[in-house]
Amino acid sequence: MKLKRVHIISTNSCDGLLKGLDVRFPDRSSDFDPICLVGPNGSGKSQFLQATAEIFQSILHHLDQGAERDELNQTCQFEVEYSVYCKKQKKVMDVFVGRKMKGRSLTWDFKINSKGHYEIISGEYLVEFQLYPSAIIGYTSGGNETLSAPFYVSRAAYAEAVRQAAFDNKYMTKEVQDGRLIYIDHDTHQEAFVANLLGNSISQLRPFLKLTNFADLLSFRIIVQLAHGAAPGARSKNSKRKGVQLTMELEAVLDYLQSCSTCYLYEEETESYTFDFLVSDATREGIDLYWQGGANDVFSTFHKLSMLNDLILKRASRNKYLSNIKNGSYAAKLPRPSEDDFVFRIEGIKLKSKQKKLSGDYIALSDGEHQRAQIFSMFNILRGENILFLLDEPESHFNPKWRVEFIRALRELMPKKKIYQDCILTTHSPFVPSDMKKENVFVFRKDKGILKVTHPENQTYGARFDRILEDCFEINPPISTAAFNEIDKLMKSGSAKEIEVALEYIANSVERAHLIHRLTKLKSEVVN
Known part of the structure; x- marks a missing residue:
């Protein structure tokens, strides 16, 4: 399966952070082409994974209680669109499922995309043709x-x-x-x-x-x-x-x-x-x-x-x-x-x-x-069809080299015969987005308590890590705060001697170049 859209109309989980959130995913091929969520801690990335799992749990519970006997979020209102491989018809089909409050009760809507537009169907039709995920796999690297x-x-x-x-x-x-x-x-x-x-x-x-x-x-x-x-x-x-x-x-x-x-x-x-x-x-x-x-x-x-x-x-x-x-x-x-x-x-x-x-x-x-x-x-x-992976920081314990290789390694594990699966993962590192097109990268940020989800301004695929740090994590310059503060202090009030001493242990960077320029200027002022 491939997710196409998740619209969380209302939910009693996640402290209301995701209420009204409407995320549309790009059309993707049958190849392994994951979605990456980035952003600071507490911005809603993990909660989005949770809400997605809750939505599909509710769908499965409604359609096939033998598969899911209970649901966590019984009042969540949502719309979700996804494509799924239909084994009986041997083709990919687009599906819409919605659950909304009408009057005093929750009602379900089921549709499939036929010839470019959605047609209303019954839940029984989805069950007959197995038009829903075969499995939802969750993973977290910590105690989420x-x-x-x-x-x-x-x-x-x-x-x-x-x-x-x-x-x-x-x-x-x-x-x-x-x-x-x-x-x-x-x-x-x-x-x-x-x-x-x-x-x-x-x-x-x-x-x-x-x-x-x-x-x-x-x-x-x-x-x-x-x-x-x-x-x-x-x-x-x-x-x-x-x-x-x-x-x-x-x-x-x-x-x-x-x-x-x-x-x-x-x-x-x-x-x-x-x-x-x-x-x-x-x-x-x-x-x-x-x-x-x-x-x-x-x-x-x-x-x-x-x-x-x-x-x-x-x-x-x-x-x-x-x-x-x-x-x-x-x-x-x-x-x-x-x-x-x-x-x-x-x-x-x-x-x-x-x-x-x-x-x-x-x-x-x-x-x-x-x-x-x-x-x-x-x-x-x-390796089955229609599996959805929800991975929360799956490379958090990797060394930098393994992080750089992570997406390539996952692609190498995929069988030669293409399987129709999807994967949404979160990360706090710039390495994973560098292996994805910016359409597949979603930046989660809070603005005055309101969650906003956007794509990075610049292309991420093959981008330098410092560019991704700036676009996705608002880190500029890409150096530690302690070092930046020392350089900033030297730029504003450091003497020529203090700057010369500092240059002995400050690594090559744009900021070091600025210090050298500052040192040259101070020495020229002394001469003049």
Whole structure:
């Protein structure tokens, strides 16, 4: 899919900052052609990602409650336009979806662009032809409690659906569909990393491994614990489980993991499973047998199990947090259980080094290496049509060289066969915009408390970083404040001797040239 327009008519989230915002995106080809949001802290970039996720969550919840069982923002009014690849008709179609207040109730409008103009259709038509995102992927490099909110609502709804299905004979044997909103954070990044290295073929991994310092996955451990001290105590009449109740689908997953593991341990008292994997050709053959959809299927299974970690939290705490965020309050963070209490976790990941006979721990990677592994694994797994990525500062921990290479690296990960996806990312660095045309770059600024979104004045693609710093971040000159203030003071009142001393340690720049000119002028005045 490709976003074409997001109009936020009104919303009770984001403190009203985005109310009335209408952003139109340029027409883009089927190639990987992301949108970049820049601007100072607090200017609304992350909130825009959150609002976009909320809008599509509401659309999915309205059209297919099996895909999204709940929505964070039940009163948001919006208009959104996007293009989506229709598999049934084998073509790209333009879609309009709106939700507005008419009288005292919210009403929905659905349209498709036919022969140059929009025609009204039903929501059932969108469902029949799957004319909406197949997945919304969220990522943040920090503790962004706003962006995570709609994704948490989706995750909590899935965990509750599994719990209810496990207690119901009618649904226990059926697969519980996971939500379309998927969030990659500190607790879930290992799922994507292992699924990528375990479920992808050598040819699919080659571009990914080219961007890393390791050669392959060596070993890892999966722990599933269902009746430990933190687990809920309610028991189903249909199951012998003492703690967390599983559907038949998830019970089968435990059998698959046991079959593929090198060795395993089961502790009956706590219903805990420890699966150790020493990755070999036999391991990969087992993975291919049970997860025939490859890395995407492996990741989906890991993600389903990890969403059960929400069941460890007390229901009162979960309900209070959900109530708060649905009312637009982010004052308190969701209580996070100890990793030792998780229903599902992956640990002990060891990597094979590109240097022979050496191995290393995944946990020992630097912050930048972790972030690279997370982002690139995510893109290397999620290769389906109509996926929307919402990435909040995905290169914040990169060194400058990696930041310069970031967009090129993402493009190299894209499969040769074009896929119709979209990506909106935020950044505080000038490196990312330099790889994009200015039509794809949106500058967020507040003017007297009012949010304004514009394009940079000058072309950004291939531009010097100092030009982008000036156009997008209002930094001019592009040097630190302390150095600038010292130079400014010398320009205004410095003696010739003071300037000569300072020139010994001031780097080459336009400002240094001005100081030299000032020094020459002072010396000529002495002579005269």
